[in-house]
Amino acid sequence: MPERQQRAADLLRHAGVLPVITVNTLDEARALADALLEGGLSTLELTLRTPIAIDALAMLKRERPGIVIGAGTVLDANNIRASIDAGADFLVTPGTPPGLADALAAADIPVVPGAATPTEFMSLRERGFRNCKLFPASAVGGLAMLKGLAGPLHDMRFCPTGGISEANAAEFLSQPNVLCIGGSWMLDKAWIEAGDYARVRETAARAAAIVREARAQR
Ligand SMILES: O=C[C@H](O)COP(=O)(O)O
Ligand SMILES: CC(=O)C(=O)O
Numbered sequence: 780m781p782e783r784q785q786r787a788a789d790l791l792r793h794a795g796v797l798p799v800i801t802v803n804t805l806d807e808a809r810a811l812a813d814a815l816l817e818g819g820l821s822t823l824e825l826t827l828r829t830p831i832a833i834d835a836l837a838m839l840k841r842e843r844p845g846i847v848i849g850a851g852t853v854l855d856a857n858n859i860r861a862s863i864d865a866g867a868d869f870l871v872t873p874g875t876p877p878g879l880a881d882a883l884a885a886a887d888i889p890v891v892p893g894a895a896t897p898t899e900f901m902s903l904r905e906r907g908f909r910n911c912k913l914f915p916a917s918a919v920g921g922l923a924m925l926k927g928l929a930g931p932l933h934d935m936r937f938c939p940t941g942g943i944s945e946a947n948a949a950e951f952l953s954q955p956n957v958l959c960i961g962g963s964w965m966l967d968k969a970w971i972e973a974g975d976y977a978r979v980r981e982t983a984a985r986a987a988a989i990v991r992e993a994r995a996q997r
Contacts, residue, residue, distance in 0.1 A: 787889035787910045790847060790869060791938055791959035794822035795952070795990030797871075798983065799851055799940065799963045801826045808835035811966065812843055814976040818983025824851035824871050824961060827858055833865050840866035849891070856882040863888055871938075871961075873914050875899070880906050891938055895919045900932055910936045910958060917942025922950060929956045945985060952993035 791797070798815050800823055802808040808825070815823055825836050825848055832850075839848055849869040850862030859882055862870055867888065872879060875892040883890045884906050893912035894900050896919070903911055913924065916939035920927070925937060939951055940961030951960045965982035 781907070783887070783889050784907065784909050787869060787891055788936060788958060790822060790889060791891065791910060791936075794820075794847070794959050795994070796820055796948070796986045797822060797824050797849070797938060797940070797959050797961040798965055798986075799824045799826060799961050800966055801828050801963075802831060802835050803829055804831060805835055805838055807971065808839060809842070810974075810976050811971070811979060812839050812846055814979040815965070815983045816843070816846060818965070818980040819987030820965075820983045821845060822847040822849070824849040826851040827854075827862070828852050833861050836862065836867060837865040853879075853883075855879060859883065859886050871912055873912075875903060877902070880908075884908075893940075897928065897931065900928065900935060904932065904935060909934060911938070912961065913937045913939040913941075915941030916951075921947075922954065925951070925954045925956060929954070932956075945982065945989070948986065948989045949993055952990060953996070 798820055800811050847868045849871045850867040851871040853870045853872045869889040871891045872893045875894055883892055891912050892903050892908055893914040936956055936958045938959040938961050943951055943960050943962040944964045948960055951957055965979055965986055970978040
């Protein structure tokens with residue numbers, strides 16, 4: 780577990796921003812991944828919310844080996860198995876009930892289990908997890924929640940996701956217990972429907988710049 784924990788921490792810290800993408804076709808997956816990569820975001824979370832998701836994950840790992848891809852919306856052991864078989868580099872969950880936590884602890888891959896309350900984070904900590912997702916971050920207190928967790932859970936690090944935008948990204952990244960922020964603000968549904976991938980690329984580039992600036996100020 781500690782080595783996998785270190786790998787999870789390293790890849791989140793390296794990413795800084797984790798775009799959360801949901802795709803409906805393989806072409807859309809290619810176009811979005813390319814736009815994010817061109818914008819400077821080479822790590823992404825691809826959610827298992829659509830029927831094509833596992834095929835898209837496998838295709839991207841084959842065709843875009845330079846992109847680090849986490850499977851998101853991992854809800855059960857079947858999702859874990861399918862994601863690993865498709866080549867996922869890591870796994871992300873929106874929440875982590877005990878059975879899923881056990882299955883994640885047994886999976887030989889970096890994982891970022893999600894939770895929303897101190898008690899849930901403490902349950903994950905008991906199983907050895909130290910790098911977790913705070914979801915849905917803004918709805919459960921956002922920055923105030925992260926500051927509150929920093930004292931008692933001082934050895935835990937977080938990837939807040941949910942409600943983060945270009946406007947508040949820097950503030951989240953400036954929290955010492957934040958390794959990375961997740962979100963879909965660079966993947967606006969209307970831009971995707973319009974095929975406006977340039978807008979995705981530009982917003983991704985601004986997100987990458989926010990990470991660089993936040994790092995320079997730490
Ligand atoms: O389901 C939502 C994603 O996890 C990211 O949240 P967001 O769309 O508020 O950035
Ligand atoms: C909430 C999220 O990003 C997930 O579905 O894993």
